Amino acid sequence: MPERERYAVTMKLGVLFSGGKDSLFACWKSMQQEEVVCLITVVSKNPESYMFHTPNIRLAALQAKAAGLPLVEVETAGEKETELEDLKRALFVAREQFGIEGIVTGAILSVYQATRVQRVCQELGLWCFNPLWDTDQEAYMDELISAGFKAIIVGVFSAPFDASWLGKEIDRHTLDELRKIARKHQVTLTGEGGEFETFVVDAPFFSQRIAIEEASRVYQNYNGVLRIERAGLMEK
Amino acid sequence: MILVLDLCYRENSLSRDEFVRPIERHLQNAGTPFATRHYTAVGAPEIEAADAAIICGTALQDTGFAEHPERFKWLSEFKRPVLGISSGMRVLAAAFGGGIEPCCEIGMTEIRVLVPDPLFAGKEDFFAYELHEQAVQAPNGFISLAASDRCLQAIRHHSLPLYGTLFHPEVRNEWIIERFLKLVGTAQ
Numbered sequence: 001m002p003e004r005e006r007y008a009v010t011m012k013l014g015v016l017f018s019g020g021k022d023s024l025f026a027c028w029k030s031m032q033q034e035e036v037v038c039l040i041t042v043v044s045k046n047p048e049s050y051m052f053h054t055p056n057i058r059l060a061a062l063q064a065k066a067a068g069l070p071l072v073e074v075e076t077a078g079e080k081e082t083e084l085e086d087l088k089r090a091l092f093v094a095r096e097q098f099g100i101e102g103i104v105t106g107a108i109l110s111v112y113q114a115t116r117v118q119r120v121c122q123e124l125g126l127w128c129f130n131p132l133w134d135t136d137q138e139a140y141m142d143e144l145i146s147a148g149f150k151a152i153i154v155g156v157f158s159a160p161f162d163a164s165w166l167g168k169e170i171d172r173h174t175l176d177e178l179r180k181i182a183r184k185h186q187v188t189l190t191g192e193g194g195e196f197e198t199f200v201v202d203a204p205f206f207s208q209r210i211a212i213e214e215a216s217r218v219y220q221n222y223n224g225v226l227r228i229e230r231a232g233l234m235e236k
Numbered sequence: 237m238i239l240v241l242d243l244c245y246r247e248n249s250l251s252r253d254e255f256v257r258p259i260e261r262h263l264q265n266a267g268t269p270f271a272t273r274h275y276t277a278v279g280a281p282e283i284e285a286a287d288a289a290i291i292c293g294t295a296l297q298d299t300g301f302a303e304h305p306e307r308f309k310w311l312s313e314f315k316r317p318v319l320g321i322s323s324g325m326r327v328l329a330a331a332f333g334g335g336i337e338p339c340c341e342i343g344m345t346e347i348r349v350l351v352p353d354p355l356f357a358g359k360e361d362f363f364a365y366e367l368h369e370q371a372v373q374a375p376n377g378f379i380s381l382a383a384s385d386r387c388l389q390a391i392r393h394h395s396l397p398l399y400g401t402l403f404h405p406e407v408r409n410e411w412i413i414e415r416f417l418k419l420v421g422t423a424q
Contacts, residue, residue, distance in 0.1 A: 008246075033250040102297070104250075111365060111407065115343035118296060118367060122342060127297045129250050134258040134406070 010035045011127065014072065014091070014100040016117065017041050019060045021151040021170070021198045022106030022132055022190070025144055027067075028205055029131040030104045038098045039064045040072045040090050044083065056154055056199050056228050059210075066206040066233055070098065088120045095124065102127025108135055108192040137189040141175055148204045152212075154226040155197035156219075158187055163219040166226040170198065199228065208233040238263060238420065239286035240272040243294050243301040243323050247274040255292045258406045259321075262413050263290075268420075275307055275327075283310050288317040288420040290413075291324025293404055296342075296367055298323070305330055317397040319416045325400030326372050329391065334375030339387040341366035347389050347403060349382050355392070355399060355415050356382060364389070364403035372402060 015027040017039040030036050041060045064071035072094045076086035094100045103121060107114045107130045114130060121128040132140065144151070151170045156162075160181060168174050178189055187195040202209035214230040240259055244251040256272060263270045273282055289311075294301065301307075301323060311318065311331035320328035326336060345366045349356045371387035374380050382390035382401075391400045397419055405412035 029253070030250055033248075111344060118342045122296055122340065122369070125297070127295055129254065129295065131250060131253045133254040134261070135253070136261060 011101045012037045012099050013102050013104050013127075013129070014038045014040045014094040014098065015104045016087075016106075017060060017064075017071075018106070019057060019063055019199050020106070021144060021149060021200055022108060022192075024063070024106075024151075024200045024203050025140070025147075025149060026104050026106040026129075026131050028147065028149075028203060030129065031205060034102075036069065036104070037100060038070045038072055038094055039067070040094050040103065041074070042083065042087050042090050043073060043075050045075065045077055056226075059199070059228055059231060062210055062231060062233065063200065063206075066208050066210060067203065068207055072097065084116055084120060087117070088124065091120060091124055091126060095126070100126065102129060104129045104131065106130075106132055108132045108137070108140075108190055109188070110192065137192075138179075141170070141178075141189055145170065145172060145175065148202070149200060150202035150209070151198040151200045152226075153196050154199040154228070156195070156222065156224050157197075158185075158193075158195035159222045160185055161196060161222060161224075163217060163224055165196065166217050166219065166224055167215065199226075202236065206236070209236050210234075237286055238268055238270040238417075239278070239282055239289040240270050241278060241289060241291040241324070242272060242274045243292055243298075243327065244274075245294070245298045245300045247277060251295045251298060255294055259290055259292055259413070262406060262410060263417075266414065266417055268417055275301055275304070278307075283314070286316065288416075289314065289319075290416075291318065291320040291327055293322035293324060293367065296369060301327060302330070311398075314398075315396055317416065317420045318399065319405075319413070320398075320400040321406070322368050322402055322404055325391070325402050326370065328398060328400045329372045329375050329378070332375035332377060332393075334378070334391075335373045336370040337373060337387075338369065339371035340369045341384065341386060341402075342368075344408070345384050345403065347382050347384055350380055353379075353381050353392060354419060355412060356390070357415075362409065364401075364405065364409050365407035366403050368402055372400065 011034045074090035076083040182189045378391045
């Protein structure tokens with residue numbers, strides 16, 4: 001198809017998806033411009049995974065159901081370079097099954113992650129979109145809340161976050177607290193530096209929201225996770 | 237006023253936030269007035285009113301702009317400061333007859349400064365973010381300012397402040413944009 005015609009129609013995209021606020025917000029942004037046809041997760045068995053480890057990744061299927069989107073899920077042993085082969089396999093599957101022409105990530109600042117994803121996309125001839133790249137973090141967090149995303153903190157990995165942060169929803173009040181912490185400590189407002197991780201229980205494009213029915217906390221010395229043991233979907 | 241040129245595949249595209257907005261934010265932070273136009277929608281009034289132009293990069297697969305060389309002819313007559321970034325360097329070079337050659341670089345890459353220039357003054361080498369499948373051949377009348385191990389990384393017109401960088405200065409090398417803005421101030 002000539003380039004001019006190709007650019008006039010929307011592209012089919014898959015969203016590289018961790019279940020956290022950044023990938024779901026990037027998904028929502030993409031839906032306003034192009035056609036999101038699937039979500040893609042790489043589930044790492046290695047808790048030290050460079051690229052893909054995130055608490056509660058197994059609940060991605062529930063989020064995909066809430067969003068009404070199919071999920072491509074690929075497992076990785078989570079070793080530094082082989083996990084890129086697993087990402088490539090996931091993108092290949094998404095292309096075969098759903099005809100994706102490109103992918104979307106929620107990368108904000110990480111050149112390390114962006115570089116690796118870009119290389120895999122280049123090898124597969126896929127477009128790569130990073131709509132949150134170098135975003136104004138204050139404006140992003142504000143828009144996240146205004147748009148109706150409900151993200152809860154499910155992991156803390158830095159001082160001064162104590163156990164009380166696990167399970168907190170990022171609302172206006174929490175954002176004020178995060179602002180104060182970001183000013184005082186070396187942490188990013190978005191948690192992009194790995195200081196905290198989130199799990200989205202509701203998004204503007206979810207037809208149902210996620211209800212957490214049972215969760216457990218593991219916390220020690222500014223490191224902790226909220227492990228969601230049981231969750232379901234409920235009407236919004 | 238600085239004209240910010242969006243080369244992405246469509247006006248207000250999904251790539252805009254990645255390649256255009258970071259440049260706009262630098263200009264906002266520097267207090268520099270600017271106007272952003274998509275390359276298909278830029279007209280004579282904006283070109284005439286501009287004190288300088290920054291031509292933004294695009295996604296790796298996004299080469300639609302290269303199908304419309306006629307839309308960039310104005311660059312050869314512009315004569316005011318220009319900073320062409322990655323795909324923007326390609327567009328600038330093409331307006332002066334420069335070609336391209338395959339050279340894929342993705343990620344942080346070492347850049348060596350080849351000749352002294354105000355844009356890179358005080359730097360002999362630095363690391364910069366790359367995202368391109370093609371390298372640019374310097375057109376006649378342009379000086380090669382910097383290179384990586386694999387290809388040309390920066391050019392400048394021999395007598396006009398027309399610059400192209402193959403790497404993305406807005407990622408980890410914002411100082412280059414700041415220096416370009418100083419040059420614009422000096423040129424005014």
